[in-house]
Structures are given as C-alpha cells and as structure tokens.
C-alpha cells in the first residue's frame with residue numbers, strides 16, 4: 001500500500017514532463033471522473049499514423065495526474081493502432097502498483113480520454129479501458 | 131449526563147476490526163453511513179431466524195408476528211420524531227426515495243408550469259435532481275437560498291424569494307458537507323406565511339439531534355435508517371395527514387391497494403397507499419432497534435458528545451498550516467469537518483490516512499454545486515458520531531501530518 005505513493009508517482013505528479021496543451025493538434029479529448037472531479041485533457045499531433053507529440057492538462061489526485069504524465073510519455077512514437085490496443089494492464093505497469101476499484105478509476109481516466117480521442121468518439125466510456 | 135464512549139464502543143463490533151494486521155479501523159465516515167450496534171444486527175438476525183414471513187394478509191403465526199414487528203417499528207420511529215400518528219410514517223428505501231416520492235406524487239399533482247420551488251445551495255444531490263427532473267418535465271422554476279462564505283444560509287435573500295410566492299420550500303436540516311444546522315423552524319414558519327409547503331431533508335439531523343416534527347410544523351420530512359445506526363435499504367417519509375391523504379399514490383402494485391378490478395383500482399389508506407410490493411421487513415425491524423438504541427442513550431446526550439468532539443477536532447485541524455475547514459463554527463454545526471489541505475487532492479489525503487486505518491471520505495459528497503460555490507472540486511471529510519473519541523481525532527491529525535510528509 002505504501003507503494004501507492006512511490007517516489008516516481010509523487011515525482012510525476014509534482015513535476016510532470018508532459019503537462020500542457022498542443023496548438024495546433026490533430027486530436028484533443030477531455031473528460032472527468034464524476035466521483036472525484038479529476039479532469040484530464042489530452043492533445044495529440046499525428047504524423048503518418050503515429051503520435052509525434054502529446055500533452056495532457058487537467059487537475060486531480062496524484063494517481064490520475066501521474067498516470068496521465070506516464071501515459072503521454074509512453075505513447076509518443078506509438079502508432080494509433082497500437083494506442084487502440086492499450087488496456088488497463090499497460091497503465092498498471094506504468095505506475096508499477098496495485099489499485100483498488102475506486103482508485104483504478106483515477107488511474108484509468110487518462111487512458112479512457114486518450115482512446116476516446118484516438119477512436120474519434122463523442123463520449124468516453126469505461127468499456128475502452130476494460 | 132455525559133456519555134460513556136468506551137462502553138458504547140463495545141456495542142459496535144466493527145470498531146474492533148483490524149483493517150490491516152495490527153491496524154484498527156478509525157471510523158470517521160458516519161455522515162456517509164453509521165456503524166451498527168449489536169442490538170440492531172441481532173434484531174435483524176433474530177427476525178430471520180424466528181419470525182420471517184411476508185407481512186399483512188397472512189394469518190399464520192409467522193405472518194402475524196412479522197406484521198406486528200414491522201408495525202411496531204413504525205410506531206417507534208413515529209414516536210422518535212414525535213409524529214402525531216404512525217400512519218404518517220411511510221417506509222421508503224432511503225432519504226432519496228422519500229424526496230422523490232414527494233416530487234412524483236404531491237408535486238406532480240400540485241405544481242404547474244411557472245410555479246416556484248425554493249431550494250438552497252447546500253443541498254445534497256437527492257434534494258436537487260428530483261426537482262431538476264420536474265423542472266424539465268413541468269417547467270417549474272427553481273430558486274436557491276445562497277450560502278454565505280461562512281457556510282450559513284442567507285436568510286435575507288430567502289425573504290425576498292418568499293415575496294415571489296413559492297409553492298414549495300425544500301431544504302436540508304443539516305448540511306452533510308458544512309455541518310451547518312439550519313434554523314428549520316424559522317424557515318418553515320416563513321414558508322407557511324408565504325403559502326408554501328415545506329420538505330425537510332433530515333438525513334443528517336434525525337440521527338444526531340432531537341427532531342420534533344410537530345414543533346417544526348414541517349409538512350414532509352425525509353430520513354434514512356442507515357445514517358442512524360440502522361440498516362441500509364430502508365428510510366422514512368413523514369407527512370402531514372391531510373397532504374398525504376390528498377396525494378396520488380406513488381408506485382403501483384400489491385399492498386398499496388384496497389381493491390383491484392381488471393381496469394381500475396382503489397388505493398389503500400395511509401400509510402400503505404405509498405408502500406407497494408413486499409417491503410424491507412427485516413430492515414424495518416432493524417430500524418426500530420436502532421431507534422431503541424438511540425433512545426437508550428438519549429439524543430441530547432449524543433448531541434452533547436458530538437459537539438465536544440467536533441469542537442476539539444476543529445480546534446486541532448485549524449492548527450495545521452495549509453488546512454482550511456469549510457462551514458460555520460462549532461456552535462452552529464453538527465459533527466462534520468470538511469477540509470482542503472495544502473493543494474493535496476482529497477483522494478490522496480484519504481488514501482494516505484487509510485494506510486493507518488483512518489476512514490474518511492473524499493470527493494464532492496453528492497453536493498457538487500456547493501463545492502463549485504466554494505471554488506473547489508472536492509474536500510476531505512471527517513465526521514463523528516456517538517462512538518467517536520478524541521483519541522480518534524488525534525490519529526486523524528497525526529495522519530494529516532503524514533500526508534504533508536509524503537507530499538513534501
């Protein structure tokens with residue numbers, strides 16, 4: 001449990017490397033976690049079917065913000081097809097922790113936002129991160 | 131009379147629970163739901179072991195017994211809030227359903243396009259959304275009594291809203307976020323003077339204060355068993371007889387009818403008219419046992435104990451640099467302390483406290499508009515009840531210093 005606040009998470013939360021917005025961008029999507037008010041926006045630039053630039057913005061708990069920073073870092077250079085294949089295990093691997101059902105929602109918000117944007121959906125859904 | 135907390139704590143088995151090896155739970159989340167004393171757990175258990183049968187109509191021993199227990203519990207609840215008659219206490223699932231019952235029956239029969247309903251900015255979603263739904267359907271208008279910076283209702287604005295002759299004033303007796311205890315009798319009297327009907331959300335007041343519906347002269351009042359030592363799945367709606375009798379029924383089905391023809395029905399009398407289908411019988415029995423338990427301690431004694439703990443908690447919390455408690459001073463509030471801390475998200479605060487077994491709640495506590503008013507997405511909330519101790523408050527304070535360490 002103590003590991004939930006592993007230094008890497010606190011570090012990504014306090015000093016994120018990919019916080020910001022991209023203007024112009026090819027893909028932008030935002031959503032929030034209604035339970036706790038976490039909010040994440042992700043902007044992408046796409047070149048030749050691959051993510052060339054990515055940023056996130058938003059506010060919320062350490063888990064939601066650190067996972068967004070780690071996720072954005074991990075998708076730069078990935079093809080959109082590979083992004084579509086990402087799932088909850090990828091996020092847990094990035095964070096390197098186990099999470100209960102409530103905090104899992106915080107951790108998965110950024111992936112949900114990312115995939116909804118990549119799929120071009122009108123509305124993000126939990127089904128994207130099952 | 132002061133309350134013997136260590137004796138009381140022995141009545142609540144869960145308070146001995148270790149949530150991790152060697153770490154006992156410090157339960158500071160009673161505003162969300164209270165813990166249950168053994169007497170409630172056993173009353174429900176005994177009901178299933180000895181008496182269980184469906185109520186009414188049955189003529190066998192078990193059915194007679196179950197019916198009697200279900201109705202005795204109603205009598206106890208009625209007496210607890212000083213209702214003139216048990217017929218005025220309708221069992222529902224919870225506060226939310228009680229308020230919805232009024233919105234679906236009384237309000238749909240009595241409100242039309244343009245009619246004004248007054249709510250407040252400190253309402254729980256359960257006293258907002260039913261009226262939003264009605265506004266969308268019927269075109270009623272909603273206005274809100276503002277909340278001041280120190281967490282009180284702005285009664286001056288209320289006065290000017292009353293000049294617009296509202297049909298209904300529906301408000302919370304005690305805020306589940308700020309802890310504010312609103313001057314209900316005064317608000318109700320002024321509403322009546324303006325010709326409005328009143329609904330009181332008593333989810334947080336009935337568990338913690340002596341509430342007397344006749345003294346308040348309230349028209350409808352909603353509360354939940356699970357916040358007052360009883361089980362989940364049952365609550366109550368109190369209503370004035372004339373209003374309840376004039377209202378159309380709520381859900382249709384068995385028990386709520388006097389007579390059914392192929393193409394028509396006649397509704398049953400009070401309170402059954404509003405209780406369709408097989409109700410939560412064991413839960414009603416547990417609800418009655420919870421009232422017995424609260425009576426055995428005394429509501430004044432409970433309120434005094436909570437006041438002492440709250441005063442102590444506010445004092446200690448306010449010592450912490452970077453911590454801000456929302457709501458009024460201890461003399462105007464119940465046992466609730468909602469706070470923000472140094473830019474650390476409430477979820478992170480709650481999670482770190484959880485490592486030491488300290489259970490608080492983090493989020494908007496089903497009062498999103500109130501949080502918006504204060505310009506924050508969420509708060510951390512510690513809340514107290516008759517089994518809370520100063521020692522638990524001390525653990526909370528130590529835990530918050532730990533949060534500071536983690537987030538450096």
Ligand SMILES: Cc1ncc(COP(=O)(O)O)c(C=O)c1O
Nearest residue numbers: 224225226254256306331333354
């Ligand atoms: C003030 C207030 N009103 C209404 C409710 C809703 O109660 P329930 O969920 O039991 O319907 C709550 C519970 O959180 C509350 O605190």
